[in-house]
Amino acid sequence: MVASPSLDPFFFLRLARAVADGRAVSDPDRAGVATRLTARAAVGARRDPDGELVADFEHPGYLKRAVENRTVFVPAHLAPVFPGMPLLADVVRTADRLSLNAGHPICLSGSTTFLGRSHSASDLDFCEYFLTSPQAIPDAVAAKAAETSGGVLVRFKCGGDVLKAPWCDLPTVAPDLLFADDGEQPARRFKLDFVQRTQILGLMPSTSVVLPLDPDSIEGPNARFSFVYQEAVITSGVPPRSLLSAERLAHYLLWLRGDVRSWLGEQKIADVTEAPLKALKRVLSLLLTVGRDDLVEPCIEVLSSEEIADVSFGARIADLKAMIADIDLETGRPFLEELDELISRLPHALPTPTQCAEALLGARELAEELLGEVDLMFEAAA
Amino acid sequence: MAITTELDDLIESILRMSPPTLGGADRARENLRAMPYASLQDMHSRLTAELERTRPDAEAAKARHELLLRRRGPKHPTTGVQGLARLKAVRDEICADRRALRVDQVSPAEPPQVVAIARPAVRFAGGGGSEPAPQTAATLRADPAEAQSPGDSWLHPLLIHGASNVGRLEPLQGSFAMRMVVGAFPHHRPAVVSVDESVLGVEEFQDVISHRIARLLEHSRVPESSAEDLSRSISTLLRNPVFEKYLQVHTASMMRDVLSLALTHHSTAASSSDYVAALMQRLRTRLRVPSSSTETTFLPERPSVVGEISAIDGFAKMIVRMREYAPECVVVLKGGGEIAGKLLERAYGGSARFVVHDPGGSAEVPRGRRSRCTSVLVVDDISRTGATMRRSLDSCRAAYGGASVRGMALVGTVESAEVLGDEAFFANLSPDVAIGVPWNTHGQYHATVKDHVLGFGKPDSLPIGKLLLTRAVGRLAAQSEG
Numbered sequence: 029m030v031a032s033p034s035l036d037p038f039f040f041l042r043l044a045r046a047v048a049d050g051r052a053v054s055d056p057d058r059a060g061v062a063t064r065l066t067a068r069a070a071v072g073a074r075r076d077p078d079g080e081l082v083a084d085f086e087h088p089g090y091l092k093r094a095v096e097n098r099t100v101f102v103p104a105h106l107a108p109v110f111p112g113m114p115l116l117a118d119v120v121r122t123a124d125r126l127s128l129n130a131g132h133p134i135c136l137s138g139s140t141t142f143l144g145r146s147h148s149a150s151d152l153d154f155c156e157y158f159l160t161s162p163q164a165i166p167d168a169v170a171a172k173a174a175e176t177s178g179g180v181l182v183r184f185k186c187g188g189d190v191l192k193a194p195w196c197d198l199p200t201v202a203p204d205l206l207f208a209d210d211g212e213q214p215a216r217r218f219k220l221d222f223v224q225r226t227q228i229l230g231l232m233p234s235t236s237v238v239l240p241l242d243p244d245s246i247e248g249p250n251a252r253f254s255f256v257y258q259e260a261v262i263t264s265g266v267p268p269r270s271l272l273s274a275e276r277l278a279h280y281l282l283w284l285r286g287d288v289r290s291w292l293g294e295q296k297i298a299d300v301t302e303a304p305l306k307a308l309k310r311v312l313s314l315l316l317t318v319g320r321d322d323l324v325e326p327c328i329e330v331l332s333s334e335e336i337a338d339v340s341f342g343a344r345i346a347d348l349k350a351m352i353a354d355i356d357l358e359t360g361r362p363f364l365e366e367l368d369e370l371i372s373r374l375p376h377a378l379p380t381p382t383q384c385a386e387a388l389l390g391a392r393e394l395a396e397e398l399l400g401e402v403d404l405m406f407e408a409a410a
Numbered sequence: 411m412a413i414t415t416e417l418d419d420l421i422e423s424i425l426r427m428s429p430p431t432l433g434g435a436d437r438a439r440e441n442l443r444a445m446p447y448a449s450l451q452d453m454h455s456r457l458t459a460e461l462e463r464t465r466p467d468a469e470a471a472k473a474r475h476e477l478l479l480r481r482r483g484p485k486h487p488t489t490g491v492q493g494l495a496r497l498k499a500v501r502d503e504i505c506a507d508r509r510a511l512r513v514d515q516v517s518p519a520e521p522p523q524v525v526a527i528a529r530p531a532v533r534f535a536g537g538g539g540s541e542p543a544p545q546t547a548a549t550l551r552a553d554p555a556e557a558q559s560p561g562d563s564w565l566h567p568l569l570i571h572g573a574s575n576v577g578r579l580e581p582l583q584g585s586f587a588m589r590m591v592v593g594a595f596p597h598h599r600p601a602v603v604s605v606d607e608s609v610l611g612v613e614e615f616q617d618v619i620s621h622r623i624a625r626l627l628e629h630s631r632v633p634e635s636s637a638e639d640l641s642r643s644i645s646t647l648l649r650n651p652v653f654e655k656y657l658q659v660h661t662a663s664m665m666r667d668v669l670s671l672a673l674t675h676h677s678t679a680a681s682s683s684d685y686v687a688a689l690m691q692r693l694r695t696r697l698r699v700p701s702s703s704t705e706t707t708f709l710p711e712r713p714s715v716v717g718e719i720s721a722i723d724g725f726a727k728m729i730v731r732m733r734e735y736a737p738e739c740v741v742v743l744k745g746g747g748e749i750a751g752k753l754l755e756r757a758y759g760g761s762a763r764f765v766v767h768d769p770g771g772s773a774e775v776p777r778g779r780r781s782r783c784t785s786v787l788v789v790d791d792i793s794r795t796g797a798t799m800r801r802s803l804d805s806c807r808a809a810y811g812g813a814s815v816r817g818m819a820l821v822g823t824v825e826s827a828e829v830l831g832d833e834a835f836f837a838n839l840s841p842d843v844a845i846g847v848p849w850n851t852h853g854q855y856h857a858t859v860k861d862h863v864l865g866f867g868k869p870d871s872l873p874i875g876k877l878l879l880t881r882a883v884g885r886l887a888a889q890s891e892g
Binding site: 058064104107108298319324325328333381389393 | 500829
């Protein structure tokens with residue numbers, strides 16, 4: 029039951045409903061967002077494993093800490109699940125290798141921000157804000173494709189098109205994919221899939237969504253493809269976007285709710301083995317954002333166990349195998365050997381297919397139940 | 411003191427209004443205590459005002475929420491209780507399995523240790539012998555002289571796998587067979603791999619099969635009321651691990667047969683060329699793999715006892731495969747393995763030395779009179795988790811240093827197949843870890859003039875006609891050689 033006299037968790041959902049209905053957000057409600065996020069950061073500091081995250085009152089809602097000569101800004105509600113050292117440094121170094129421009133902010137995204145409480149990850153997700161001229165993108169991607177030391181670029185995805193190695197066509201094809209014919213529209217967002225060597229997690233499928241953004245108008249069209257509330261920003265400067273937009277927060281909650289429904293749909297459940305886990309992660313993110321910790325904590329306790337975390341290990345291996353299959357033979361060979369090594373180093377047997385299926389069924393039931401609660405809260409918040 | 415009390419009250423009031431995410435109240439108090447008092451007061455006043463401003467909406471929402479919860483009723487919980495219970499049960503089961511595996515794998519004489527699972531699959535590599543010598547990654551790095559041994563893995567047919575290491579397949583590089591495979595699957599790099607690794611190839615076949623089944627349903631006028639159920643059943647089957655294994659083995663067999671036919675055709679057409687004829691002969695030799703007739707049979711989930719036909723057929727397959735492998739020593743595992751081992755010993759016809767080993771005991775594997783043994787076969791009746799077979803294979807490798815060691819059982823489970831990969835051949839594969847054999851496993855083997863009899867007396871015994879078994883073995887051997 030919702031506790032009192034806390035600030036009510038229905039507030040953010042009321043905003044979401046207003047935005048969904050096309051109603052304007054009032055100034056007092058905007059101020060309410062700032063008050064709540066500021067207080068959340070003040071009480072939520074030093075909840076990371078190292079006790080290093082401190083409130084950044086200049087950027088309300090964010091906590092920050094220094095890592096590898098940069099600053100990492102973390103939305104306050106993610107602090108209790110955010111990873112500490114040395115894992116964080118490992119992830120930041122991975123982000124550096126993925127980044128197309130070392131001066132750009134790059135964000136840890138999605139379940140990567142939960143690594144403080146999760147025993148393992150099936151992949152690493154990043155989002156780079158490409159703030160320099162988009163004309164430089166094809167060359168930057170080509171340069172990244174030539175790197176093979178810490179990891180290797182496997183796929184370049186833009187719109188519905190996918191480019192793979194060999195990359196000889198990249199300089200000519202990429203501009204056509206990135207830029208509209210009229211030259212008026214901003215460059216399209218794109219996704220880079222890598223196989224990356226990480227020191228602690230081993231070989232990992234890693235994805236970076238690159239958003240070409242105008243630094244003078246950062247909330248341009250491409251910004252809608254990322255949500256600051258699920259991103260920890262790694263930057264040498266300040267976080268490029270604010271957490272205090274009531275509309276963006278509302279859109280984030282609406283997107284989460286829709287995405288949970290989508291992952292729980294019959295088609296996704298049938299097509300994607302991990303669909304229930306993805307749905308569960310989304311609904312937990314939603315509940316964590318609105319402040320329903322009472323529902324989140326017991327779920328994290330079970331999901332963070334080594335046994336349940338291993339259920340998605342098979343997906344990670346399958347993902348890596350498929351990615352390595354797309355790399356040219358000579359480059360892929362050492363990665364294939366490392367994958368064998370990763371499997372052979374497992375200290376225990378993986379869950380059986382039956383146990384995996386049962387765990388996925390449990391995740392689906394849990395996500396459906398929690399979505400039921402979210403739906404009730406949305407309805408009650410009217 | 412008064413100030414301290416006032417500060418504490420302020421902090422507690424802030425924490426009531428804005429509790430820390432996921433607990434951590436003590437740390438939150440420390441955080442607030444470290445803030446300037448004026449900032450705290452400002453935060454407190456803003457929160458209080460916000461609480462007052464939104465109180466009517468909050469109370470209304472809370473009341474509506476409670477009403478909606480009551481309407482929904484206890485049958486439809488929204489706290490995640492059902493899903494959590496299932497997840498916890500799975501977690502506990504996996505945890506218990508791991509504890510059991512650790513206990514099972516630690517011999518009394520050794521200190522407890524975490525046991526690594528077997529590599530799930532082993533690649534083929536071109537050896538110098540008359541057939542491709544399957545080797546583990548470890549033996550690939552071993553002394554070349556030792557690479558002449560038959561290897562630790564049972565042969566499986568060919569299949570295409572995009573992620574495989576072609577560098578280990580030199581004998582086939584540039585060959586007609588390789589070019590044919592490349593032509594058939596332009597998007598994948600071909601390789602000779604064990605069935606466990608052939609996921610990509612199988613997925614393609616699986617897609618084709620799913621598509622064909624869907625087409626079949628479309629044309630079968632299934633009533634709308636049943637169509638969804640039927641579709642779901644088939645979808646479940648296609649994702650069943652046993653079915654996947656079945657598909658792997660049988661698509662692999664199909665590929666092998668297609669290649670074999672192609673080679674025969676080419677060999678005939680190119681008979682005028684000595685070079686091509688010699689090359690084809692060499693390829694044919696290298697492609698010599700077990701026939702699909704001696705592949706694993708897949709058992710349904712029910713009944714939980716191997717049928718008599720499957721048992722007899724399984725023994726015949728084991729005998730044919732033993733003859734192909736020609737082990738110099740057969741290590742029979744004490745218990746159920748002894749009953750199966752005795753039958754194999756009587757029906758095998760080779761010159762192998764049979765010894766009994768107790769995998770649960772502390773004694774080393776008996777080596778018999780032959781101290782120099784280059785090929786060893788470990789035999790059991792059932793492999794449920796793969797742990798006993800794994801331990802026995804390792805013990806044999808330690809006892810017969812440098813020898814090729816393989817395992818074999820009348821029936822294995824999907825779980826044990828995953829653990830052992832190609833190191834063990836199972837004549838039958840079952841999804842059920844509680845699978846049983848159609849005779850009393852505490853009995854023994856004995857023979858009459860006509861029958862091999864497994865298990866004591868009746869009804870818990872299985873007589874296998876000697877003539878029947880000999881014929882079955884002969885039939886399989888002929889198919890295998892053909």
